[in-house]
Amino acid sequence: MRLRKRGDDHVWSQEHLSHYVEGDMSWRARRRLELHAEQCPDCSLGIRAVRALLRLLNGSAERTDQRAPAGIFDRIRGDAALTETQTKDSDEA
Amino acid sequence: MTRLLGSQLTANTPERELIGRAQAGDVAAFEALAGVHADRLYAVVLRFVGDCCEAEDVLQETLLRAWRGIGRFQGRAMVFTWLYRIAVNESNRALERRVRRRATVPVDEEAVQVPAPLQDGPADRAEQRELREALQVAIAKLSPPYRTALVLRDVEGLSTRDAARIVGVGEAAFKSRLHQARLKVRASVSDAALVAAAS
Numbered sequence: 001m002r003l004r005k006r007g008d009d010h011v012w013s014q015e016h017l018s019h020y021v022e023g024d025m026s027w028r029a030r031r032r033l034e035l036h037a038e039q040c041p042d043c044s045l046g047i048r049a050v051r052a053l054l055r056l057l058n059g060s061a062e063r064t065d066q067r068a069p070a071g072i073f074d075r076i077r078g079d080a081a082l083t084e085t086q087t088k089d090s091d092e093a
Numbered sequence: 094m095t096r097l098l099g100s101q102l103t104a105n106t107p108e109r110e111l112i113g114r115a116q117a118g119d120v121a122a123f124e125a126l127a128g129v130h131a132d133r134l135y136a137v138v139l140r141f142v143g144d145c146c147e148a149e150d151v152l153q154e155t156l157l158r159a160w161r162g163i164g165r166f167q168g169r170a171m172v173f174t175w176l177y178r179i180a181v182n183e184s185n186r187a188l189e190r191r192v193r194r195r196a197t198v199p200v201d202e203e204a205v206q207v208p209a210p211l212q213d214g215p216a217d218r219a220e221q222r223e224l225r226e227a228l229q230v231a232i233a234k235l236s237p238p239y240r241t242a243l244v245l246r247d248v249e250g251l252s253t254r255d256a257a258r259i260v261g262v263g264e265a266a267f268k269s270r271l272h273q274a275r276l277k278v279r280a281s282v283s284d285a286a287l288v289a290a291a292s
Contacts, residue, residue: 048288
């Protein structure tokens with residue numbers, strides 16, 4: 001079995017920080033990342049950064065106070081009125 | 094036959110009854126059914142397209158498609174999930190049209206809003222505003238599949254299962270897109286700034 005180099009672990013860890021935070025990896029992979037992060041300030045900070053990113057994004061939906069514009073059903077009313085007219089016409093024909 | 098005005102509709106009319114009446118052509122019943130979700134749908138569409146006028150257009154098209162397809166709605170999905178799926182598809186169509194026009198993606202201040210922590214001084218607030226803007230730009234620059242995954246899962250807070258269903262891909266494929274999207278957005282700002290802003 002090939003011995004892993006430290007550089008391999010760093011690149012791999014950086015690519016899997018989101019998987020780690022999501023809990024989306026095997027126990028073995030999780031342990032590999034944790035062992036590397038204990039020695040690597042960049043990856044340790046990266047874990048906290050991904051968690052922070054998710055907190056920032058996750059709070060944005062609740063704080064958004066967007067109101068749908070008036071008139072969003074106008075096309076439907078027009079479509080329905082047209083259908084009704086066509087139905088009447090075909091009934092009378 | 095289409096009826097423009099529903100009779101005896103109240104705020105307590107059950108959803109199942111609204112669906113049945115809408116499927117029979119009752120526009121008012123459809124408006125009551127979809128209207129309760131309109132604000133949230135608009136917010137979602139706005140996050141995708143990043144422009145108020147275009148978001149309104151996309152929402153109108155979403156609702157029109159839903160109205161025309163209500164007869165095929167079988168109730169296996171929740172009404173909101175069903176509307177959401179149509180809205181996401183319409184949003185992505187709008188984005189694809191924009192790409193074809195070779196237009197750049199505008200980043201609306203109101204789109205992809207990233208909140209600021211509440212307890213900061215002026216300098217902190219300025220830094221956080223910059224961070225929020227950087228995140229908004231990064232999300233706006235994602236290609237539609239990645240932006241869809243990030244917005245549905247991380248901004249809207251849907252479960253992976255629901256979000257994957259809306260997108261129409263398997264959960265594994267959806268997660269792969271999500272992780273890639275996070276990687277791209279994280280690369281646009283410094284880790285230290287993210288940690289400071291969220292603490």
